[in-house]
Amino acid sequence: MALTPTLTGQPEYCLTCHADLPEISPSHPVETFGCVKCHGGERLALDADLAHSTMRGGQNPSDFSVVEASCGGSDCHSGSAGQDRDHIHRVMTSVQATYAGAIAGVRYAFGAQPDQTARLGIFAIDDAQVTTSTGLTSLAAFDPATETAPPVIAFAQNCLNCHLAADPLPGADYARFTGCAACHTPTAGMDFQPNAPTIHRLTTAIPYTQCNTCHNRGNYSLRDMQFHPRTDLYGRSIERPDDRLQDYYQPIGQFTKCEWELDCVDCHTRGEAMGDGDIHSHKLEIQYVQCRTCHGTLAESPLTRTIADPNDVALRLAFLNPVLDLKVGDTIMVTEKGEALWNVRQRPGGRFEMVGKATGARYTVPLVKGSACTQKLDQQESRYCHECHAVQR
Amino acid sequence: MRPSFFHHLHPPTIPAPQARWRYTLGAGGLSVYFTLVLLVTGALEMFFYIPTPEQAAPSIQTITYLVPYGWLIRNLHYWAAQGLTVAAVVHLLRVVLTGAYVPPRRFNYLLGLALLVLTLMLSFSGYVLRWDEGIRWALVAGTNLLKTIPLVGNGLYGIVVGGDEPGPATLIRFYAWHIFGLTLLLVVVGVWHLFRVRRDGGIAAPPPAHRTDPSRITRAQLVRREVLAALLASIALLALAILFPAPIAPPISPDSALTADARAPWFFLWVQRLLRWGDPFWMGIFIPLIILIVLTLLPYLFANIPPMELGRWLPPRGRRAQLVTAAIFLGLVVLTMLEWFKL
Numbered sequence: 001m002a003l004t005p006t007l008t009g010q011p012e013y014c015l016t017c018h019a020d021l022p023e024i025s026p027s028h029p030v031e032t033f034g035c036v037k038c039h040g041g042e043r044l045a046l047d048a049d050l051a052h053s054t055m056r057g058g059q060n061p062s063d064f065s066v067v068e069a070s071c072g073g074s075d076c077h078s079g080s081a082g083q084d085r086d087h088i089h090r091v092m093t094s095v096q097a098t099y100a101g102a103i104a105g106v107r108y109a110f111g112a113q114p115d116q117t118a119r120l121g122i123f124a125i126d127d128a129q130v131t132t133s134t135g136l137t138s139l140a141a142f143d144p145a146t147e148t149a150p151p152v153i154a155f156a157q158n159c160l161n162c163h164l165a166a167d168p169l170p171g172a173d174y175a176r177f178t179g180c181a182a183c184h185t186p187t188a189g190m191d192f193q194p195n196a197p198t199i200h201r202l203t204t205a206i207p208y209t210q211c212n213t214c215h216n217r218g219n220y221s222l223r224d225m226q227f228h229p230r231t232d233l234y235g236r237s238i239e240r241p242d243d244r245l246q247d248y249y250q251p252i253g254q255f256t257k258c259e260w261e262l263d264c265v266d267c268h269t270r271g272e273a274m275g276d277g278d279i280h281s282h283k284l285e286i287q288y289v290q291c292r293t294c295h296g297t298l299a300e301s302p303l304t305r306t307i308a309d310p311n312d313v314a315l316r317l318a319f320l321n322p323v324l325d326l327k328v329g330d331t332i333m334v335t336e337k338g339e340a341l342w343n344v345r346q347r348p349g350g351r352f353e354m355v356g357k358a359t360g361a362r363y364t365v366p367l368v369k370g371s372a373c374t375q376k377l378d379q380q381e382s383r384y385c386h387e388c389h390a391v392q393r
Numbered sequence: 394m395r396p397s398f399f400h401h402l403h404p405p406t407i408p409a410p411q412a413r414w415r416y417t418l419g420a421g422g423l424s425v426y427f428t429l430v431l432l433v434t435g436a437l438e439m440f441f442y443i444p445t446p447e448q449a450a451p452s453i454q455t456i457t458y459l460v461p462y463g464w465l466i467r468n469l470h471y472w473a474a475q476g477l478t479v480a481a482v483v484h485l486l487r488v489v490l491t492g493a494y495v496p497p498r499r500f501n502y503l504l505g506l507a508l509l510v511l512t513l514m515l516s517f518s519g520y521v522l523r524w525d526e527g528i529r530w531a532l533v534a535g536t537n538l539l540k541t542i543p544l545v546g547n548g549l550y551g552i553v554v555g556g557d558e559p560g561p562a563t564l565i566r567f568y569a570w571h572i573f574g575l576t577l578l579l580v581v582v583g584v585w586h587l588f589r590v591r592r593d594g595g596i597a598a599p600p601p602a603h604r605t606d607p608s609r610i611t612r613a614q615l616v617r618r619e620v621l622a623a624l625l626a627s628i629a630l631l632a633l634a635i636l637f638p639a640p641i642a643p644p645i646s647p648d649s650a651l652t653a654d655a656r657a658p659w660f661f662l663w664v665q666r667l668l669r670w671g672d673p674f675w676m677g678i679f680i681p682l683i684i685l686i687v688l689t690l691l692p693y694l695f696a697n698i699p700p701m702e703l704g705r706w707l708p709p710r711g712r713r714a715q716l717v718t719a720a721i722f723l724g725l726v727v728l729t730m731l732e733w734f735k736l
Contacts (some may be wrong), residue, residue, distance in 0.1 A: 013458070013459070042643055043451075044451055044454035044455055044459060045457075045458055045641075046458035046459075047458070047641070050454075050641055050642070050643065053642075054643040054644075054646070115715075158409050392472075
């Protein structure tokens with residue numbers, strides 16, 4: 001069964017065996033992309049071994065070892081930062097990929113470096129264009145063999161499981177691919193075998209369970225340099241919503257209702273999740289959305305923008321994940337850095353409606369302004385909101 | 394029957410004892426048959442094979458997977474080539490071990506030796522035409538061997554490879570040699586070889602006065618045996634072609650590294666083993682050349698086999714030639730086995 005994708009113009013016969021695969025995403029129609037452009041492989045071979053022998057990254061062409069060849073290119077995901085098409089550069093420099101924050105923190109804590117500024121990452125990387133005050137120009141590769149402090153060596157042995165290039169911990173709750181697919185392929189909770197056919201999907205509607213494959217459960221103990229899974233969760237379904245509050249982050253945390261009802265990506269922006277293109281030393285240099293970003297303060301309403309440009313990135317994002325019919329002329333919320341909260345739109349009458357990116361659920365966003373909130377105007381960070389609004393458990 | 398060119402090459406009668414399978418082993422005839430199969434299947438492959446570095450391996454994939462029965466044609470070509478190599482070597486052994494190389498058949502023996510060399514060169518050039526990862530390191534190693542020859546080595550390398558390293562010029566040269574140069578030589582020398590068999594008095598046999606069985610078989614009987622052999626060989630070829638596909642590998646990728654698995658084609662595994670043991674020139678060029686020279690000199694060094702001893706296996710006066718040849722053959726087999734099983 002031949003297919004000649006319009007992007008390559010070269011016939012490929014992969015669908016002879018793989019006709020039952022679902023299309024990976026509406027943005028990558030198989031008639032346009034085919035299979036080989038992303039996956040590599042021998043497009044003419046009808047022998048499985050030969051056909052698969054030159055595939056990039058095995059099952060996962062988005063693994064960082066091959067992502068540039070698979071997903072890159074100036075027309076695809078290595079485009080310009082100005083057009084918001086530099087995804088590969090942004091993710092490769094992000095703290096999720098470099099793990100620079102964890103490495104720097106542990107090395108600082110055990111005396112291997114004099115401050116918490118990152119010097120080392122999972123892989124060596126340079127950034128030619130630093131755009132923020134905390135951005136670094138380069139990281140060298142973290143090499144456990146050159147470390148002398150025993151806790152740092154133990155950290156290297158036991159704790160390098162939660163960066164984007166690492167294979168996940170065993171177990172359905174941790175099931176994820178590496179590279180782009182770690183987040184964009186929803187695998188969490190699947191009976192996930194690293195080398196078995198599992199799922200052919202890419203999405204920006206990323207459910208919290210996918211984030212939880214790294215950002216949840218258990219404790220990262222600095223005392224014995226081990227990851228301790230939460231034993232109280234054993235055997236419970238990851239999908240049961242009534243468990244979510246219990247499952248969410250470490251038990252000592254304080255969380256508001258929206259933090260455990262919404263998905264992570266409903267509030268946290270693409271800049272926070274995938275980085276801003278700079279190499280940072282700590283997640284706090286990149287994570288900035290606060291309660292007030294959406295809810296405003298007593299004095300101020302949240303920031304908004306009315307979409308005027310048909311190429312506005314908000315429209316592109318809504319096109320990728322069509323949970324709402326965003327149009328030119330719509331007013332959406334934006335963060336203080338100007339990033340579009342494209343799923344929070346002002347409705348006629350002035351109220352703001354959030355649409356869950358992974359669920360499609362609709363919520364009206366309550367504003368602080370005009371409410372009975374008595375918080376001081378100079379104490380508006382989320383931790384102050386938690387004082388009153390944290391869910392009791 | 395009207396005489397035809399075919400009758401120039403095909404004897405009207407031959408002595409019955411020398412027409413037996415157990416005497417000829419059918420090796421010469423099978424070599425002719427395999428050559429015919431190779432010419433036909435090779436001509437068919439030419440309609441789809443594209444001799445450029447980018448297209449060579451994909452076009453072979455096209456032949457193998459997409460062209461109707463292309464896989465069968467390619468596998469038949471592959472197995473006929475392996476069969477030809479084996480049959481030619483067996484034929485050479487038969488000729489030496491029956492003493493048939495002595496004058497007046499000395500010149501035809503040399504023609505036969507030339508045909509064996511041509512067969513090996515055709516085998517290697519055909520193997521290289523795959524232009525995929527499976528042949529890459531054998532091509533690099535094989536052509537680099539040429540460079541080690543004193544004085545003429547670099548010039549020879551330039552002629553064979555057409556540049557400083559294997560590239561488009563190499564592929565088109567191997568293609569031209571395989572399709573045209575070597576094939577033309579093989580056909581011309583091959584026909585000459587067949588013609589000389591008759592010219593030299595037919596298959597080696599004792600003088601008529603010394604024959605215990607003076608009977609002869611007719612042309613019709615001979616053709617019947619030849620057709621039977623060709624049928625059996627065809628069944629064997631088809632079975633091999635259906636059950637054991639010819640090797641195929643991904644196209645050459647610039648960033649792939651030489652691995653311990655890199656292998657010469659099986660008929661040069663003995664050279665690969667020798668190369669592990671010493672200097673490339675002495676092991677890879679000199680020793681094979683010495684073997685060829687010894688085989689060439691055989692009818693000059695050990696020519697005193699009386700006609701009465703011809704037409705039978707292991708004539709007593711040919712002992713020394715038999716021992717030398719057997720030693721060479723066993724040596725090559727042992728070296729091949731050592732490399733094959735990575736001992």
